[in-house]
Amino acid sequence: MFKSHKKHIMKNSENVIEVENVSMEFYRLNEKVDNLKEFFVRLVKGKLERKTERVLENVSFELKKGESIGLIGHNGAGKSTLLKIISNIYEPTEGSVRTRGVIAPLLNLGAGFDYEATGKENVYLNGAILGYSKKELHKKYQEIVDFSELGDHMNTPLKNYSSGMVARLGFAIAIDVEPSILLVDEILSVGDENFRRKCADKINELREKGVSFVIVSHNMGQIRSLCQKALWIENSQVKGYGEVNQICNEYEAYCKEIKRKSDEEARKKALAENK
Amino acid sequence: MNNNIDNATLKEEKRAEFKEWFEFQKKELVKNINIVKQLVLRSIKVQYRNSVIGVFWTILNPLLNMLVMYLVFSSMFAGRGTTQIEQATYPLHLLCGNIVFGMMRNATVQSLPSIVQNRGLLTKNKMSYNVFPLSYALSAVVNFGFSFIALLGVMLVVWIQGQAVFSLNIFLVFVGLPALFLFCYGLSLILSAMYTFFRDISHFYNVFLTLWMYLTPIFYTINMFEGAGPAGAMMKTVIRLNPMYYYVEYFRDVVYRCSAHAYALENMEATEQLSMVATNTQEYLSMVEAATLPGFGETATIYLIGLVTLLVGAIVFMGTKRKFIYNI
Numbered sequence: 001m002f003k004s005h006k007k008h009i010m011k012n013s014e015n016v017i018e019v020e021n022v023s024m025e026f027y028r029l030n031e032k033v034d035n036l037k038e039f040f041v042r043l044v045k046g047k048l049e050r051k052t053e054r055v056l057e058n059v060s061f062e063l064k065k066g067e068s069i070g071l072i073g074h075n076g077a078g079k080s081t082l083l084k085i086i087s088n089i090y091e092p093t094e095g096s097v098r099t100r101g102v103i104a105p106l107l108n109l110g111a112g113f114d115y116e117a118t119g120k121e122n123v124y125l126n127g128a129i130l131g132y133s134k135k136e137l138h139k140k141y142q143e144i145v146d147f148s149e150l151g152d153h154m155n156t157p158l159k160n161y162s163s164g165m166v167a168r169l170g171f172a173i174a175i176d177v178e179p180s181i182l183l184v185d186e187i188l189s190v191g192d193e194n195f196r197r198k199c200a201d202k203i204n205e206l207r208e209k210g211v212s213f214v215i216v217s218h219n220m221g222q223i224r225s226l227c228q229k230a231l232w233i234e235n236s237q238v239k240g241y242g243e244v245n246q247i248c249n250e251y252e253a254y255c256k257e258i259k260r261k262s263d264e265e266a267r268k269k270a271l272a273e274n275k
Numbered sequence: 276m277n278n279n280i281d282n283a284t285l286k287e288e289k290r291a292e293f294k295e296w297f298e299f300q301k302k303e304l305v306k307n308i309n310i311v312k313q314l315v316l317r318s319i320k321v322q323y324r325n326s327v328i329g330v331f332w333t334i335l336n337p338l339l340n341m342l343v344m345y346l347v348f349s350s351m352f353a354g355r356g357t358t359q360i361e362q363a364t365y366p367l368h369l370l371c372g373n374i375v376f377g378m379m380r381n382a383t384v385q386s387l388p389s390i391v392q393n394r395g396l397l398t399k400n401k402m403s404y405n406v407f408p409l410s411y412a413l414s415a416v417v418n419f420g421f422s423f424i425a426l427l428g429v430m431l432v433v434w435i436q437g438q439a440v441f442s443l444n445i446f447l448v449f450v451g452l453p454a455l456f457l458f459c460y461g462l463s464l465i466l467s468a469m470y471t472f473f474r475d476i477s478h479f480y481n482v483f484l485t486l487w488m489y490l491t492p493i494f495y496t497i498n499m500f501e502g503a504g505p506a507g508a509m510m511k512t513v514i515r516l517n518p519m520y521y522y523v524e525y526f527r528d529v530v531y532r533c534s535a536h537a538y539a540l541e542n543m544e545a546t547e548q549l550s551m552v553a554t555n556t557q558e559y560l561s562m563v564e565a566a567t568l569p570g571f572g573e574t575a576t577i578y579l580i581g582l583v584t585l586l587v588g589a590i591v592f593m594g595t596k597r598k599f600i601y602n603i
Contacts, residue, residue, distance in 0.1 A: 026601060036473045088401040090600060105399060112396040116321050125317060128309040129400050131302075157324075 010098050016181055016212050017063040017086060022095035024056040024081055055081050057237045058095075063229070065180075068213035070223035070244060072251050073233040079216045082233070083183050086214060101180025104130060106171070119154040119161070119169055126173050140176050147202070148172035149195070168195055175202055182206065184215045220248050307403055314410035318385065319417060333421035334428075337377065341370045341429070348494045357496065358558075360535050360565075363438045370429055371527045372493030374422045376519060379459050380484060382415035386463030387470050387477055394603040404596050408463035416456055423448070430531065442534035444568060451525045451574070457581030458518065464588030468595050471602045491519045518580045525577055528569050536566035 010018055056078045063069050071079040084090045085097055087105040112129070113122050123144055127137040145154055148168040158166060174182070203226065207213070217223055223230060223244060230247035232240035234254075240247045323329040345366055353362050361368070389407035396402065430440050470476050490513060497514055500507035514520050540562060 036475050036479075039473065084398070089398060091597070103401075105401075112399045114317060114321075116324060117317055121313075121317060121320070125310075125313040128306070128313045129396065129402055131306045133305070133309055134312075 010100060012062070014064045015062050015098075016065050016100045017061075017214070018096075018098040019059060019061050019082075019086065020096050020098075022056060022059045022082070022085060022092045022097060023054065024078070024085060024090065025093040026053045026055055027051075055236050056085070056092075056233075059231075059233070059238055060095075061229075061231050061238075061241055063212055063214070065212060066207070066210040067229065068207065068215065068227040069229040069231055070227040070248075071214065071216045071231050071233065072218070072220070072223060072248070073239075077233045078236045079233055080185055083185055083214065083216060086181075087183055099181060102131060102178070103181045103183060104174045104179035105183045106174045106185060113158050113166065113170070115159040116157055118157050119150055122158060122169065123154075123173055126170075130173075130179075144169075144172045144176050147176065147198075164192065164195075171199060175199075175206070179211060181212045181214065184213060184217075186216055186218070220252060224248055303403075307406055310402065310406050311410045311413065314406060315414045315417065318411060318414040330421065333418050334425045337370060337373050337422045338425045338429070340373050340377075341366060344369045344373070344494050352495070357499070358562075360438075360539055360562075361496065363436075364433060364440065364531055364535055366429055367426075367433060367440065367531045368496075368527065369494060370426055371530050372491065372523050374419065374426060375455065375523045375526050376488060376491055376493055377422065378415045378419045378455060379462070379519060379522075380488075381418055382412045382459035383462050383466055383480070384484070385411040385414070387466045387480060389463075390467050390471050390599060391474075391603050397603060398600065404599055405464065405592060408467045408592075409460060412456060412460040412463050415459055416452065419452070426530065433531075438535060439538035440531040440535050442537075444529050444534055445531075447529035447568070448526060451522070451529065451569075451577055454574075454577040454581040455522050457578070457585045458522065461581070461584030461586070461588035464585075464592040468592045468599075471599050472595070487517070487519065490514060490517050491523060493523065518584070521573070521577050521580060525569050525573055528573070533566055533568050536562055540566055 010016075012018070059078075059082060061069065071082060073079055081090065083105065085092050086099065087103050088097070088099075089105075112126060114125065117125070120141075123141060124134065124137055127140070128134075132140070145151065148165075148171070150165060150169060153161065153165065158169075161169070203213070207226075213226060215223060215226060227244045229242065230240070230244045230251075231238065232247050232251050239254075240250050319330070323332055326332060328335070348369075349365055352365055386408040389411055390397070390404055393407055397404065430445075433440055466476065466480065492514060497511055497520070500510045500514075503510070
């Protein structure tokens, strides 16, 4: 009964994340049935089949305090699902996830914003969602404004912001709540050159403070420079897990191989068509 | 002996576990309270953003609504088995009905799509789903508070016209309000959960709301069906099965009806008209009945309806919330 709080009791006390044999299945109706009429028509016809889709298969990894891990793999391999499982948004079908400390999920910047509300209101709402009280946010507010360089714009509705401004605000909030784990989903390429450099500096600063990162990225250079470990997921299964350079090399070789094959096929096809 | 020690340590462990669980829950609760506060603030602000008189619309809206209904229905209302006092307090009758029904409509219509609409937040953050229906139910309570100001204004006008309606009874509104809130919150939970699975609930609910409004004595009274034959008797049964009837009547009783009738009775006694009316016992008794404040029975009824609705809502919501994330 009292299990819900046990998610932070780790097997190894040095770890901040322990993912153990996690599998994830989505139960989906064959076609999306979201209206009553169709639901009943199908129920009567017996066409209400459920399809299980396995998105992750037996994934395990662990992360020590201060370490960072990069998740790599092709689109749709299950990286983002894994991030959502770590941040406790999805519950895994099998296996278990244990985490320690505040997790700030930086999944898709600005997705959680209310575009009718002003920047300031969004700071307070998002801060509350991340678990901070109004008092704490009062203290942090100025830092967030300074970091995002939004100044006077904080009192205008978000719908008037440019996409870069929204991303800056999202990044500033997530960074400023001082998480112990930061989940980053392909967002380090936001804003102009200046802001990107600032983000990189901030991330390095946080790393020195001992914040752990889980980063999803297709930029191998970024993964190599930020992470010690890498987890390569391909077709919902772990294809490689270990030291970052080794895994990245393997992945790059694999990508080249795939590209070579597809190029060859395309060439063959073209030749066949010419004939 | 050994067994005893084992038992003691086991108990100790259990206690520690419970304490930890309790602390965790407390932290979650504080967090959710913060979120709900922000959401309530947001929903109230968003309502009136870019409007010139802003939040005054919440006060003006029920007044304008009342005015429209008064223009249309007041002539119909007169002379259909309604008493003089009822006719004189008709604006208050309309306003109370509108405010109470409006609070329910406000809470449920906003809650209905709330989980789906906030998918941006829900799929990117770990948070409780029920903060959304809860915050809309609470913002409906805040809006009720604004409308209450309008109500006081109308009471003042009616009072100036010569109907004694002011009394401290009006503060009994705050005894009934939590019951109405429980009802709205329970209904919001049910609707928002259903909407995540079936989007056509919203179209259906809109039609249902219209029906529900007509089956609630907002611009008529249940007594008007008196002597209307079997059809009238059936209408009375249908209205009695409608939970909103009990809320609307409770609020009317405490806001003006009891005090107006009590004052009228006093007046009659003072001017010795009582002997004249007393010949018509039926009328006298109904006046006395209208002058009695809602007692334990009435209060218990509205709380029971509220609690049962909330219980059903909580069961539906808890039972389905695991599947929400795949449907939003």
